[in-house]
Amino acid sequence: MNLRFLALAALLSSSAHAQLFQTVQTTTSQAVLKGFAVQGKTLQKGSTKLTLDEAGGYVYGVQIEAKTPEDLARAMAGAWGMPESGIAKLASALASPRLMAEARAGFQDFSDESKSDLFALNLSGTGAAQVWKAYLAVQIWPDSAFPATNNVWGDPKAPTVLRVFSDFQCPYCQQMAEETLPTWKKNSAQYRLIHYHFPLPFHKNAFPAAEAGECAARQGKFWPYADQLFAGLVSWKALTGAALNTKFEDYAKKVGLNAAQFKTCLSQHATKAVVDAQMKAGTDVGVPGTPTVYLNGIRLSDYTDPSELKAVQAITQAIPSAQSVIQTRLNALR
Incomplete structure (x- = not known):
């Protein structure tokens, strides 16, 4: 397990893959996102903003912009379906000097060892001008x-x-x-x-x-x-x-x-x-x-679940392709 997995161990107990396949309404109505103003596929609270990428009504990626590790942790929790109890631990991991140094260089990794989801982080600025940018998405293998x-x-x-x-x-x-x-x-x-x-x-x-x-x-x-x-x-x-x-x-x-x-x-x-x-x-x-x-390149959690097959088909058959949208988002963080 590499540094990022160790530093973000709070993520490994969450069901990231499942959350990314939820509908827009299910994603936006989570308790951890209470207080966020919802307008279409955008959620905002103060300087923290989430933009949902979806196809056929199913979320496959979440773009985040935040000012502090605490705000970023809450937004990531919403993207990955984490409970309130995991946010403080995640914020602490994000604020670690070693991970912040990596984020300033910009990095992309998988959220767990099954490589079914990915995340990218970028940190710029200092003090009041500090900005965290992140993108969390399902992994679609070519x-x-x-x-x-x-x-x-x-x-x-x-x-x-x-x-x-x-x-x-x-x-x-x-x-x-x-x-x-x-x-x-x-x-x-x-x-x-x-x-x-x-x-x-x-x-x-x-x-x-x-x-x-x-x-x-x-x-x-x-x-x-x-x-x-x-x-x-x-x-x-x-x-x-x-x-x-x-x-x-x-x-x-x-x-x-x-x-x-x-x-x-x-x-x-x-x-x-x-x-x-x-x-x-x-x-x-x-x-x-x-x-x-x-x-179509996405690992199924349960191949017998018709609802999961429906969600993956909608995501992978979208126009423009989800794969191209994800790649564009990731390129913007490099």
Whole structure:
């Protein structure tokens, strides 16, 4: 955890991601913002001003200007949905000499280690002329943050792109594969589904299963092979050595793969680099566990929640794009 996380530890217990997906009315009516005059998407109290960036009625970013750490802390609390009890601690963190020095240089960071939200701070002037500027927003990852893969289902022009980081030995991933993925696959004109491997270290057979999945992908059969792995999880998760490979080879035969090619691929670990690259990409974008789903570049807190999917779709399909608005705001603080 870096200096900024340590200094702003008060933020880490708040639900920043959830608050940024609230409606304008919900955001402006918070108790911590009582006394602020509201005019459209602008809130002001004295010299403290908040400007809400929204799309489809959902807030995805908050621009702040304030004179003191105390005023900035209250505004940030409103942006992140923090309770009144956390404001004093946050103000103290903001007023620390080390963080103020960083703010004078200007910086941008993530609000927590899952990298689902970001914030930028800038401090200028001294004394009565001191001005804090901040921007807090949801993180929208560009396509370039994710590695290329052929494990894709759905129309290339589908408006909703779901990137799933999964582990074949994860029971929650198995549940998703059996209960949720079929619905997304049936709506292939609406949803484009992309699979990435993120085998967890405490699942001893997850990495070889991912390699096997990629060996199947080399023959264009990733999805049916993945179905076999999830359906047979109980029968292979405790196997070792040759017995595990034999089970994977049996699945290859069931889905019509060239058995010899599959066996060679598996025994030579020919797809290890692919799995490694996808795991690194997952770590880089803050994947906290499996399954983790990104909808149009935004990490979902709950992929089964229709209201969250609706909010993310509204934000990511906005014109002008939320991504471009966020970038413009951040550039202004540099």
